[in-house]
Amino acid sequence: MSADDARDGDSTDDLNAFVTRETVEGDADGPLAGKTVAVKDNISTEGIRTTCGSAMLAEYVPPYDATVVERLREAGATLVGKANMDEFGMGGTTETSAFGPTKNPVDPERVPGGSSGGSAAAVAAGEADLALGSDTGGSVRNPAAFCGVVGIKPTYGLVSRYGLVAYANSLEQIGPLANTVEDAATLLDAIAGPDEHDATTRYDAAEGGAPGATDVPDDVHPADATEYAAAADGDVDGMTVGVPTELVEGADDEVVAVFEDALADLEARGVETVEVSLPSVEHAVQAYYVIAMSEASSNLARFDGVRYGVDGGEGNWNESFAAAREEGFGDEVKRRILLGTYALSAGYHDKYYEKAQDARAWVKRDFDEAFAEADVLATPTMPVLPPKRGESLDDPLSLYLMDANTVPVNLANLPAISVPAGEAEGLPVGMQFVGPAFGEEAIIRAGSAVEE
Amino acid sequence: MTATDEGAESEADAGVVDPDEVRHVADLARVDLDDEEATAFAEQFADVLDYFAALDEVPEVADEPDLVNVMRADEVRDGLSQEEALANAPDSEAGFFKGPKVS
Numbered sequence: 238m239s240a241d242d243a244r245d246g247d248s249t250d251d252l253n254a255f256v257t258r259e260t261v262e263g264d265a266d267g268p269l270a271g272k273t274v275a276v277k278d279n280i281s282t283e284g285i286r287t288t289c290g291s292a293m294l295a296e297y298v299p300p301y302d303a304t305v306v307e308r309l310r311e312a313g314a315t316l317v318g319k320a321n322m323d324e325f326g327m328g329g330t331t332e333t334s335a336f337g338p339t340k341n342p343v344d345p346e347r348v349p350g351g352s353s354g355g356s357a358a359a360v361a362a363g364e365a366d367l368a369l370g371s372d373t374g375g376s377v378r379n380p381a382a383f384c385g386v387v388g389i390k391p392t393y394g395l396v397s398r399y400g401l402v403a404y405a406n407s408l409e410q411i412g413p414l415a416n417t418v419e420d421a422a423t424l425l426d427a428i429a430g431p432d433e434h435d436a437t438t439r440y441d442a443a444e445g446g447a448p449g450a451t452d453v454p455d456d457v458h459p460a461d462a463t464e465y466a467a468a469a470d471g472d473v474d475g476m477t478v479g480v481p482t483e484l485v486e487g488a489d490d491e492v493v494a495v496f497e498d499a500l501a502d503l504e505a506r507g508v509e510t511v512e513v514s515l516p517s518v519e520h521a522v523q524a525y526y527v528i529a530m531s532e533a534s535s536n537l538a539r540f541d542g543v544r545y546g547v548d549g550g551e552g553n554w555n556e557s558f559a560a561a562r563e564e565g566f567g568d569e570v571k572r573r574i575l576l577g578t579y580a581l582s583a584g585y586h587d588k589y590y591e592k593a594q595d596a597r598a599w600v601k602r603d604f605d606e607a608f609a610e611a612d613v614l615a616t617p618t619m620p621v622l623p624p625k626r627g628e629s630l631d632d633p634l635s636l637y638l639m640d641a642n643t644v645p646v647n648l649a650n651l652p653a654i655s656v657p658a659g660e661a662e663g664l665p666v667g668m669q670f671v672g673p674a675f676g677e678e679a680i681i682r683a684g685s686a687v688e689e
Numbered sequence: 690m691t692a693t694d695e696g697a698e699s700e701a702d703a704g705v706v707d708p709d710e711v712r713h714v715a716d717l718a719r720v721d722l723d724d725e726e727a728t729a730f731a732e733q734f735a736d737v738l739d740y741f742a743a744l745d746e747v748p749e750v751a752d753e754p755d756l757v758n759v760m761r762a763d764e765v766r767d768g769l770s771q772e773e774a775l776a777n778a779p780d781s782e783a784g785f786f787k788g789p790k791v792s
Contacts, residue, residue, distance in 0.1 A: 300773040433761070523744050526737070534718060541719075543788040548779035555719060557789035563721035571720055572730060575711065576737060578718040592744035598752030634736045 252340045254349075254358040258318040259285050267313030269427055274309055275365035277356050278319040279326060280411065281400035282306055289402050290322040290334035290352075293546045293565030303400020304435065305369060305411050305428045312427040317365050321355030324567045325537065326371060326404045328352050329379050329639055332630055333569045340626075343385055343665060347623040350383030352376040353414065357384040360414050367424050371401055373409040374525050375618075375643025378655035381414055382618035382667025385657045387421045387684065388414045390643075392449070392675050393650035394439075395460055396425075397432035405532035408525070408647040418656060418685040419469035425677065429460035448608070449652070449676020459675040468678035469685035474507030476683065478670075479611030481515045484642045488620035491661035496617045499658040499668050499687055503615075506686055513607040513614065517599040518645045524596035525644035526637055527580050527589045533570075534577030540565060572633060601649045608673045613683050616642045618655040618667030642669060652677045656684040706735045 256278045263269065276282060279289045281299035283306075288294045302310075309316065323333040331339040331354025341349040342362035349358040353370025357380030360368045370377040372390035381388025389412045396411045403409075413424035431438045438458070450459040480500070485493060500510055542549035542561030549561030566574070580589040607614055620641055629636050646653045651671055658668035668687055672680040708727035711734060715722045722730070771784055780787040 297777050300769055300776060436761075517747075520744060520747050523741050524747075527741060527744065538719075541788075542779060543786050544774075545777035546779070549789065552789060554789050554791050559716075559719045559721040562719060563723075566720065568726070568729075571715075571722070571726070572733065574718050574720060575714050575730065576734065579714050579734075579738075580741075582714070582717065589741055589744065592747050594752075595750045596744060596747045598750040599747065601752065602750065633733050634740060637737075637740075 251345070252342055252358050252362055252364075253337050254321055254339050254355040254362065254364055255318040256288050256290065256321050256334075256336045256355070257286055259316070261285070261310070261316040263310045263313045263315050265313065267311060268423060269309065269367070270313030272314050272366045273317045274314045274424075275318055275320040275356055275359040275368040276306060276309075276316055277322055277353050277368070277370045279322060279371060279402045279404075280306060280369060281402070282316070282319065285319060287319065287402070288336065289326075290324045290336060291565065291567070291570070292335040293540050295335070297545050299400070301400065304397035304432045306400065308428050309369075314367070314427070318359075320353065320359055320368060320370075323352035323354070324570050325402070325533070326352040326373055326376055326409070327533070327569045327573055329375065329636055330624070330626070330629070331355060331380070332626060333567055335567060338626055341384055341623055344623070344663070346625050347664070348383065348626050350380030350619070350623060353388075354380045356414050357381050357386055357388065360384070360386045360416060366415070367420060368414040369411055369424075369428070370414055371409055372412050372647065373405050373529060374647050375640050377412040377414060378618050378643050378653060378667065378669060379640070381655040382665065383623035385665030386414055386416055387418050387654065387656050387688075388412060389421050389425055389654045389677070389681075390646060390652060391425065391429065391677060392652040394437045395429050395652070395675065395677070397435040397438050399432055399434035403536045405529040406536065407532060408529060418654070418681055418688055419466055421654075422465040422469050422681045425465045429465070431458045431461070447675035449673035449679060453675070463678060465677055465681055468681040470682060471686045471689045473503060473683055473686040476507070476613070476679075477509045477511060477611045478503060478683065479511050479513035479607050479614045481513050481518070481607065481614055481616060483515055483518050484616040487641055488617045489622065492617045492620060492622065492666050495659040495661050495666040496668055500615065503683075503686060508686075511611055513610055515600070515603040515607060515645065517596065517603045518641070520596040521600055521645040521648055522637055522641055524593040524600070525640065525648055527593035528597065528648075530573045530577035531581050531590055532577070533573045534581065537570070537574055569633070597648045600645050604645070604649045604651060604671070613676070613679050614671040615683070616669045616671070618642060618669040622661060622664045622666070646671050650674060652680055654680045654684045656687045658687055706731045706738065
């Protein structure tokens with residue numbers, strides 16, 4: 238991607254990729270020594286404000302580091318700042334940030350994607366070698382695709398969420414962004430692995446081992462037995478790639494054309510492609526939003542203006558609480574809290590939340606069946622090219638539909654990577670590979686073949 | 690859209706949402722809204738709930754993973770100091786968080 242050319246005459250400051258610029262040197266040596274890293278602003282950094290892109294936390298300074306930040310420092314990386322994002326991760330364009338939108342370095346009139354838009358823009362513009370984002374329904378892969386960089390959403394439980402400000406715990410994972418698959422995999426190597434502060438990183442043989450990492454003993458966390466960077470070898474000869482027709486049909490023609498060219502290149506390298514079907518994904522976006530909003534309505538109840546955040550002022554507890562939240566939260570956050578409260582309220586719980594859980598189980602089952610026929614699945618990451626800023630903010634539903642290809646992966650707890658597959662109309666198109674649980678090596682291998 | 694504590698199963702027509710109903714849910718969620726927000730949300734919620742209604746077609750799917758106990762031993766370990774815990778509070782007094790009166 239010619240990010241450097243596009244940036245001419247448009248200073249990187251103007252991208253608004255960072256909420257806070259501050260440098261913290263890492264340890265002297267380690268696998269990431271000499272590398273600069275941007276960290277999404279919902280990942281806690283001790284002594285450096287962590288805003289989540291929200292006015293609610295404009296002055297919040299965490300008293301501790303997230304586990305991934307500790308691991309970055311131990312690996313020798315230098316933190317260069319806190320990256321801009323959609324408020325609390327709620328958006329796909331980085332336009333809902335209380336600190337203003339981030340521009341796409343490829344075309345400053347367009348959105349960088351989101352919610353980790355600052356992380357992707359910083360990497361694409363050369364403001365950081367690497368970045369961390371978080372992915373609840375596509376928030377690493379979407380901006381990676383729109384900015385023409387690589388992004389990985391790890392299997393649920395591979396990377397610690399300790400210190401990540403929660404939005405929807407059952408769906409989200411912290412993931413790496415970089416200019417190459419190998420760099421992203423190297424960053425994944427540094428952050429992955431069990432953490433006593435996050436019980437969901439505990440890897441347990443009772444779950445039936447790791448279907449995507451069959452060579453790993455059942456009592457070992459897959460991250461402890463795997464070097465992900467080594468899988469970026471481009472050696473896809475003999476690999477079977479499944480193409481879920483439902484997730485290709487919904488994409489724009491120019492996106493599909495780039496996707497199909499990339500598939501043809503893979504076939505030339507010895508990949509066998511097969512069509513697979515995921516009938517449940519028709520309901521994935523609905524299920525995702527019901528679950529994510531429900532979890533958000535509960536998680537964001539902590540912002541009461543007492544322990545941190547905006548002071549709600551005079552009045553009784555309820556009045557003060559409600560005033561703090563009116564002032565501190567933006568529109569999209571309010572929308573999701575309200576819709577989540579509604580979906581969980583008596584009389585509606587069965588209609589929305591229960592049904593969404595059924596759909597989630599159905600999506601998982603569909604993926605299991607597809608992986609009986611293929612090593613990895615491939616789709617366009619985003620069904621559209623990056624929109625212009627301001628085009629879609631007033632129509633929340635149209636923005637939700639943009640997540641059609643990314644949310645099924647989070648519902649099924651699976652790993653996925655987005656890699657640049659080419660351009661259409663001068664804009665980057667991302668290709669997504671989805672793997673079985675803990676099958677990061679397979680998606681990294683497939684992704685590295687596309688970038689060659 | 691009428692979220693009541695008694696339930697409203699009969700309100701199958703999710704397509705109609707008025708600003709008062711939005712205000713009721715906002716009240717449950719403890720978020721003040723101005724009139725403009727309540728009106729805009731009513732329109733947007735109608736679209737979104739209409740879309741969610743398609744979940745009706747989803748069949749019941751059994752998903753009961755084996756659950757394992759992940760409790761750790763209950764050992765004393767370092768936590769935040771009182772000073773650190775209070776550092777971000779808008780108001781505190783004598784080492785405590787200071788909140789508004791309860792009623």
